[in-house]
Amino acid sequence: MTTLALATRDSSTMVRRQLKRLIRYPAMTVQLIITPVIILLLFVFVLGGALGAGIGGGRAGYVNYIVPGILLMTAATAATGTAVMVATDMTEGIIARFRTMRISRASVLTGHVAGSVIQQLLSMAALVLIALAIGFRPNANPIEWLAAIGLLTLFALAISWLSVALGLKSPTPEAAGNAPMPLLLLPFLGSGFVPTDSMPTVLRWFAEYQPFTPIMETIRGLLLGTPIGNSAVIAIAWCAGIALVSYLWAKSIFNKA
Numbered sequence: 001m002t003t004l005a006l007a008t009r010d011s012s013t014m015v016r017r018q019l020k021r022l023i024r025y026p027a028m029t030v031q032l033i034i035t036p037v038i039i040l041l042l043f044v045f046v047l048g049g050a051l052g053a054g055i056g057g058g059r060a061g062y063v064n065y066i067v068p069g070i071l072l073m074t075a076a077t078a079a080t081g082t083a084v085m086v087a088t089d090m091t092e093g094i095i096a097r098f099r100t101m102r103i104s105r106a107s108v109l110t111g112h113v114a115g116s117v118i119q120q121l122l123s124m125a126a127l128v129l130i131a132l133a134i135g136f137r138p139n140a141n142p143i144e145w146l147a148a149i150g151l152l153t154l155f156a157l158a159i160s161w162l163s164v165a166l167g168l169k170s171p172t173p174e175a176a177g178n179a180p181m182p183l184l185l186l187p188f189l190g191s192g193f194v195p196t197d198s199m200p201t202v203l204r205w206f207a208e209y210q211p212f213t214p215i216m217e218t219i220r221g222l223l224l225g226t227p228i229g230n231s232a233v234i235a236i237a238w239c240a241g242i243a244l245v246s247y248l249w250a251k252s253i254f255n256k257a
Helices: 003-024 026-045 048-055 058-092 094-099 105-133 142-169 173-178 181-185 201-209 212-224 231-256
Strands: none
Touching (some): 026 105, 048 058, 058 094, 058 142, 058 181, 105 142, 142 212, 142 231, 201 212, 212 231
């Protein structure tokens, strides 16, 4: 077999390993899905009336507005579990065992990333179904849905590589669980829950230029028909940049470990 074929085979084996871990520890998977769902229900049914009146459209309009932000929060929450699993592998000695085996070194990290992307997409699909049940009404056509799914997949890939790097860098699984937590705040500090023009000047400047905002605006535009402008280009650039930098960082840490 060629080197590429061997690497592909080893990577698929590592992906199956990660998916089996998700099945073996369902409590973590359920927790990672439930957290964004609780936030969605809280904002819609407790705060949605007041916030919806502020942006126009009432509670029904507010459901549509916040779903893109909750989708990114769902991906970031799932990425927390990936960081924990990577740190667990690094501290429990399984990585040392893998190094003694004739497998592709890259497949170890690739398995974590691919497993994380799959978990994030499934979590986001579950969130969309719940959002539809409580009033989310996108008007996207099939092409716009495919574009939105493509951008969310690219975002999931970037966040997965970042979470893998954070997991490799963390000394313990407990520390790894806390490392990605700032990612959960970025939808709040962007256009995820309220328009950025309602924020104070300094916070508005941060909200408009941080990476999550153009991604949320693009998803919102694709699914709901709001103006996108240059947000799509900026969103793709942010995702590609985060993925590349995180990949190089993770590879460097793994090779030195």
